[in-house]
Amino acid sequence: MNGASPPRLDETDERLLALLRVDARRPIAQLAKDLDISRGLLYSRLARLEEEGVVDGYTVRLGPAFSGSRVRAHMMIKTLPRCHREVEQALAEIPLVQAVFAISGEYDVIAMLEADDTAQLNDLIDEIGLFEGVERTTTSVILATKLER
The missing domain is CATH 1.10.10 (Arc Repressor Mutant, subunit A)
Structure with a gap:
């Protein structure tokens, strides 16, 4: 389009x-x-x-019994100037990163993370924080999903 x-x-x-x-x-x-x-x-x-590209595909929605056992978080990432693309590409290589969004404001990217447990999430957060071009991160663990479409 x-x-x-x-x-x-x-x-x-x-x-x-x-x-x-x-x-x-x-x-x-x-x-x-x-x-x-x-x-x-x-x-x-x-x-x-x-x-027309309105429907791009059909996918699986995880059931509450499984998804409730996962630890999910939003990670806001501030990148160094001119490093956005490299950081986004590095995030795309990690299967535990479910989505990556470019945003406006103080941070440049939001990554949606999903892990088996808090230890795995902690390792993932540490790994992303060490990426070349990542200046700073802020992570919020999702406690409950109130609405998801």
Whole structure:
């Protein structure tokens, strides 16, 4: 979509996306019924949403029994000037880093971390803090998830 305006979504598209966020494996027949549209129309909407880049893929959402056993944290990272790209690339190489966001403000990056336990999280925090180009970090451990879509 280089320079193009973002796709326009109608109410049915928005409802479809909300249903897929809850359960992307919901059968087509059930989605069509929930949206009160034909299966053919649903297939064409999904194809359009994928073609326009609104839907980029389908993924797994971890169950609460497993994800509740994990230790998750947000790590804010301030990089040295001109080191953003290298730090982002180094973060991308670590499987325990779930997401990396460029941000504005005092810090340059937020990394979403997930570990088996606090010892593994501590080692990960130490490892990232030693990356070439990392000036300073601040980490907040997530105690509870109140809403996640």
